[in-house]
Amino acid sequence: MxxxxxxxxxxxxxxxxxxxxxxxxxxxxxxDEVRRRIAFEMLGPDPRTSVPSVGPG
Incomplete structure (x- = not known):
């Protein structure tokens, strides 16, 4: 035992x-994950890392 x-x-x-x-x-x-989520909610996506949207034609 x-x-x-x-x-x-x-x-x-x-x-x-x-x-x-x-x-x-x-x-x-x-x-870090919580900080990024809160910053995204407050400021929106980072334009440097966002993929630009492609419009029609």
Missing amino acids: LQIASYFFVIGIIWFVVDAFLIPGLVRARQ
């Missing part, structure tokens, strides 16, 4: 270390 508990403890420590490196990047990506 103690061996199984120690395995869970070791896996938990490894999981914690991996999350310590991954979570900040995930949060930063989400913040």
Whole structure:
């Protein structure tokens, strides 16, 4: 029983270390996504990145 508990403890420590490196990047990506969405809602599309519409003929 103690061996199984120690395995869970070791896996938990490894999981914690991996999350310590991954979570900040995930949060930063989400913040960038929210910033872009809010800027788009407030200002409209960026004319530098928008595809010009082609009118008839």
